[in-house]
Amino acid sequence: MVQDQDNFRDSIGTINEEGKRAWIYPKKPSGRFYEYRKYVSYVLLVFLFLAPFVKVNGNQFLMFNVLERRFNIFGFPFWPQDFHLFVISMIIGVIFIALFTVAFGRIFCGWMCPQTIFMEMVFRRIEFWIDGDRGAQIRLAKQPWNAEKIRKRALKLIIFFIISFLIANVFLAYLIGSDRLMEYITDGPFQHISTLVSLLIFTGVFYFVFAWFREQVCIIACPYGRMQGVLLDNKSIVVAYDHKRGEAENGRKKFRKGENRDALGHGDCIDCFQCVNVCPTGIDIRNGTQLECVNCTACIDECDAIMEKVNLPKGLIRYASEDNIEKKSKFKFTPRLKGYTAVLVILTGILIGMLFLRNEVEANILRLPGQLYEHKEGNIISNVYTYKLINKTTKDIPDISFRLLSHKGTVKLVRHELFAVPAQGLAEGTLFVEINNSALKGDKNKLNIGVYSGDKLIETATARFLGPRSYK
Secondary structure (H helix, E strand, O other), X not given: OOOXXXXXXXXXXXXXXXXXXXXXXXXXXXXXXXXXXXXXXXXXXXXXXXXXXXXXXXXXXXXXXXXXXXEEEOOEEEOXXXXXXXXXXXXHHHHHHHHHHHHHOOHHXXXXXXXXXXXXXXXXXXXXXXXXXXXXXXXXXXXXXXXXXXXXXXXXXXXXXXXXXXXXXXXXXXXXXXXXXXXXXXXXXXXXXXXXXXXXXXXXXHHHHHHHHOOXXXXXXXXXXXXXXXXXXXXXXXXEEOHHHHHXXXXXXOOOOOOOHXXXXXXXXXXXXXXXXXXOOOOOHHHOOOOOOOOOOHHHHHHHHHHHHOOOOOOOEEEEOHHHHXXXXXXXXXXXXXXXXXXXXXXXXXXXXXXXXXXXXXXXEEEOOOOOOEEEOOOEXXXXXXXXXXXXOOOOEEEEEEEEOOOOEEEEEOOOOOEEEOOOXXXXXXXXXXXXXXXXXXXXXXXXXXXXXXXXXXXXXXXXXXXXXXXX
């Protein structure tokens, strides 16, 4: 296989020989895959912008409130007590991505990653509109600062900043909740200075990423590019150059009309470099699978267009595995894929089961630290406890009371009255449990305490009850 750069794996495409940033000016892509990607991007962009504002049973569809440790995933609320469910959900997500990476390479990066969608389908398209295509952008970058360059740079900066500000607001809605965000907007930005500062910081980060750092997020910052090197094998379907067909015996060669390339021993690659010019990460796909490749399919569309112009078969660059190119073997559901699928199915089943078994109210009743039991009249032993009730639903739970389920005795609240647990809130306080000493077995007893809403048992909690040590 002939290669133009034998040392292409020694450095990344965004760094030049002097170690400085090599700015990439990709050609504007076009073709069937690009059209498919646009449709997918539009759907995902709508989802991304609407998800924090859509409610399911009163819960925000997606929310990741790290500060208060409250998460909503597809309308299901997760509290700190549900952290194990959240962890399982994240593990399922990782395994799901790993499964698709083993099977189809870095397809998530090229089709679904928010970084790629915003960069290629929003910011890059605005750049094409303002600065022009690849050649015009290169000329604009080289020309001195004049009225045209200042106007285009200023217009791009303003539009990029506005879009970054909108993205930052949506990002904040995911973090603090859309209701609180709308409340802050209604109150005015200067009523919540700390939130405004956070919003401007997010805006600056997004602007930096999409206006300057760009493809280096995928190449340098994102660990997924490195992870694919572990996950991929010769059976993984990736965006690949068919070197067997493209190079043949005597390598690639510029196209000349009327010549017999087969007789000369040259492959179908006409060395036009259009696959390189259109690549958003600046690589040469003909060098083989590389960590910089995000499987965006831009090179497939461009190569197919060139092949059509020179009357050669399409598919010189296509979705294919190394085994498919070398041995013409078809895709198989390998034991490795079966293993990932089995783990994914098992974890998904466990998560679904836990979601169905999860109570809508979480009750914690603990003995007050440092307090011993109290001996009262009538051989009554009393222990003092603190309770915390968490309501995971979107409705208030009224008329809360406690009853002993495991022993005969009484439960007395300090407040001496029924109370309610607010929607998606908590209630806490102090209670006393009194049991006749004759009903106790030893100095440590396990209690089951029922939490009732009216006459309906909504949760059961356990606690330790201390009593006098018996000597026999």
